[in-house]
Each structure stands twice: as structure tokens, then as C-alpha cells.
Amino acid sequence: MSELEKILNIEADSNLKHFKKGEFIQQPNQLKANAVFVKKGLIRSYIIDSTGKEHIYMFASEGWITGDIDAVEFNEPTTLYIDCLEDSEVVLLKSDHLKEADLSKDKLLQNMKKMSRNLGKMQRRILMLIGSPAVDRYNYFLETYPELPNRVPQKMIASYLGIMPQTLSTIRSKIAKGE
Template sequence: MVEVFQKYLADKMPLSDADWAVIERVCIIKKLRKNQYLLQEGDVWRYHAFVCKGCLRRYSIDAKGIEHILQFSCENWWTGDRDSLMNKTPSKYNIDAIEDSSVLVIRNEDFEMLCQQLPAFNNLINQILFRSLNASQERINSTISLTAEEKYLHFINTFPLLANRVPRHMIASYLGITPETLSRIKGNLSKNKQ
């Protein structure tokens, strides 16, 4: 699975054999079965995680026991809890596998060493952080300004492969709507296509 990460990096930055040797030494592969946790609420997150295979979700559970999915992460996406990592505080989130998955993790101390020793890696990480911030702002904007149907259409246009890969109740949770509302929206869209 480290080859997946190597290809990802090579596609995005100059990567010499010597650079890869430094990176590979600190990579740890975790294999997760469907529904197995990568992070549980209350634990302190200490890694940077890259999904090599599979699909995960990051979510919280409110006082009523309702799940609120913040992020899906599939192949070539990053996941984790930056707040817990940076502040060394217990996480408010769970991250688990939606399907059998392989995740490459790098301990934070090793990740910081890579950023210091490899300027191209540091530049890539900064680009990823900027894109992540932009995506978060876009998500907040769509959450507060779009109708339920518009949210769903935005989701399937932005993440077309996830729409068929992720269970419907999880998509509803991500969109902040009930599964019943999502079923109604899908039914209305099907009728309008005819």
C-alpha cells in the first residue's frame, strides 16, 4: 500500500529516491475492517492519515444519539482531527471505515520532520491545507444557503463516485437532512427526468 502513497506524492511533487526513502521509513499501514475505528471520540489524535484503499467517514454523535458526518475520505484523500492533533486534546469525532480499508499513517513528530527536511513535501502539505480550508468554507456556505435538494445535487456533482459508494443514510447525515427527505428528493428528481 505504500506504493499508492508514493505514486500520489510523485504525481504532485518532485520525488527523488532519497526523498522517498526518508518518507517511507516513517509510514505505517493500518488495515481496517468495515466499521472498525481509526479514531474514537475521547482519544487524542496523533497522526496524519492518508487513505490508500477504501472509504472512511469522520463524524460526531450528538446528545440524542444522532450521527453528524463531517467528511468522507476515499482513496488518495487525507483524514484526521486537526484540532485534537494541534491542541493535544481529546477528539470530539469518530473516524471509522465504511468498507474494508488501508490507511497510511505518519506520527505527527515524523510528519513535522518531513516538512522540515523536504521543502517540496512541505509545499504540497500547505497546498492541501489551503484546499481543505476552501472546501470547508464552501461546505459551510452550502449548508447554510442551499435547500435540501440543492445540497444533494451539489453533493452528487462534487462527489459523483461517492453517491453510489456510500449508504444513503450516511449521505443524508452528511447533508444534514433525514433519510426520508433524501428519499423524497431522489424520487422527485427521478420523476422530473421522465
């Protein structure tokens, strides 16, 4: 059992769901939402804009949590698609999992530190999308998700970075050549 499972007091079989590659866990405009803890596999959360283009918000592999925060915490309709890029085992978390967990002061502080670290990563990503060259965004992606380049199609990585797949191909080629 991972540290996060212990912190959230997740029972091994409670809310454990199995999804096949390509299956949706969530789609926009649902009225009930859960955060999604990935035990095994790989999922992504994204939106589709008015022109039909996908914009990937996040990848989540083993040990990660993703979800539609406004929907989970504030009962808003969902805005994100969440689907499986691999066969996956996930735990669907309700907002009261943390509220019901019997946490010591130390566990609460650990949890706050993890949440702050994740918020810091999200802030850095937003700032990079606003003002950093694509190569810097790609290097940050590799730092954040070192295991994903071999598990995710290049067009999805490009979507996450906010660039065209051809641009990503050029960046990867230059990195391979040591430029």
C-alpha cells in the same frame, strides 16, 4: 505512490494499518491522535450528539486525508469517531510527517495550494449547510464525492447533508425524473 505520499515522504510500510469494515480507527476522548491517509477503502469521521444522532463530518476514500485537527495538532482529546465503511488500508500520520519532509519551495507551494483548496471546500460546505436548499447541498456532495453514492448508504449521505433520509429520497427521485 501518489503525489501526496511523495509530498509527505510516506514510506510504503511505515504506519500502514489494515482495518476491516466497521472497525474504529479513532473514538472520542483518546489522548493520542493521527491524521488518516486512505490508501485503499472508505472511512468516515463523525460525531454523535446528546440525542444519539450521528452527524457525518467527512467521508475519505482513496487519496484523501481526514482527522481530528485539534487532537493531532494541539494535543487535545479527540472528538471524532473515525470508522471504516469498507475494508481499508490507511497510513496513520503524525503531525511531524510534514515537518520532517524535505520539501522544496515548489512542493511547499503545491501543498499550500491543496490545503487552501480543501479549506475553501470546507467553507463552502459550511455556508451551504447554513443557507442552501437541500438539493443544492446534494448536488455539491455529488461534485465533491462523485464516486460515493454507490458506496455509501443513503442514510449516511443524508446525515452528511443535514437532512432526513426521506428528504434525500425525494431529491434523488426528482433528479432522476429531470425535475
